[in-house]
């Protein structure tokens with residue numbers, strides 16, 4: 429986004445030690461922006477991902493909770509950001525089934541605290557700085573519920589969340605909307621499909637299957653494997669957020685997607701085939717033989733498909749990767765970064781807290 433004064437554009441990014449947030453932060457800092465990165469460092473936060481930013485004065489890491497109003501107000505007063513980008517969330521559907529309360533606490537109550545601090549800070553800005561300020565909330569297509577064989581989610585699709593995770597994200601989206609309509613806060617919301625790419629926590633489908641397939645272990649697939657998701661390369665999600673931050677119309681929501689619907693079983697078989705080419709198993713078995721169907725997730729949405737034509741038409745964004753190019757690049761990244769993966773799998777990524 430364009431800075432109203434001569435200082436480098438400053439973003440307060442929340443959840444910037446997580447998968448998408450960290451990809452976003454690495455890109456933003458590389459592009460010359462200054463980032464204040466507020467992250468609670470739950471199990472999903474990983475400072476290893478940000479190691480290349482150590483000593484870089486355009487990145488300030490702060491361990492803390494988005495719901496800590498005193499801390500957020502202090503950061504806003506001290507760093508005077510031009511925008512807030514809210515990635516911080518509990519993000520894993522299976523965990524939300526086991527323990528929904530944490531999802532409400534961070535995704536709903538935490539977002540409310542952040543919004544109140546943003547509103548108070550924005551009210552204190554003047555002139556061009558007030559005009560330019562944005563609060564961008566990063567959300568998911570899962571708020572729209574499940575589709576049948578036909579159709580796609582658009583920005584006007586009614587919300588119908590089915591998991592505690594998506595319900596908590598839907599609630600936060602509504603609060604963001606309400607802060608615009610009630611207080612005039614200049615908000616933007618993006619609703620994105622499933623992301624994949626470097627630095628994803630290996631509890632999610634693609635890194636999980638990659639780790640297990642590399643080790644020659646059984647590959648669990650829920651139900652009949654025919655649930656469909658739209659897949660987007662994480663770098664393309666980050667470029668969409670930057671574009672919306674720069675040029676999105678205040679108060680609007682933008683769907684972000686890769687136009688890459690795949691069944692889960694297709695995703696798993698693609699990973700198997702690519703790994704068989706790159707790292708054949710010692711006994712010569714095809715990794716597809718490792719696929720094991722397991723009991724379906726309760727309330728498992730059948731199909732998500734997202735229409736991102738508003739973002740493409742109005743703001744000129746388009747994804748740079750197809751699913752085929754993105755998944756191949758992702759697998760190569762995981763093969764080249766096994767120490768990063770191993771430190772997550774053995775838990776040692778939590779032992780060191782760099783940058784504090």
Ligand SMILES: NC(=O)c1ccc[n+]([C@@H]2O[C@H](COP(=O)([O-])OP(=O)(O)OC[C@H]3O[C@@H](n4cnc5c(N)ncnc54)[C@H](O)[C@@H]3O)[C@@H](O)[C@H]2O)c1
Nearest residue numbers: 443445446447448468469470472473493494516517519623
């Ligand atoms: N992963 C996807 O496919 C996807 C798709 C669409 C939207 N999203 C949304 O994008 C955002 C980021 O997703 P992700 O996959 O990178 O998640 P992630 O779980 O990898 O990272 C979340 C980060 O938020 C931090 N965090 C959690 N609670 C916090 C709190 N109370 N205060 C401060 N920090 C906190 C964690 O430490 C972690 O670093 C989420 O809001 C998610 O709903 C994700």
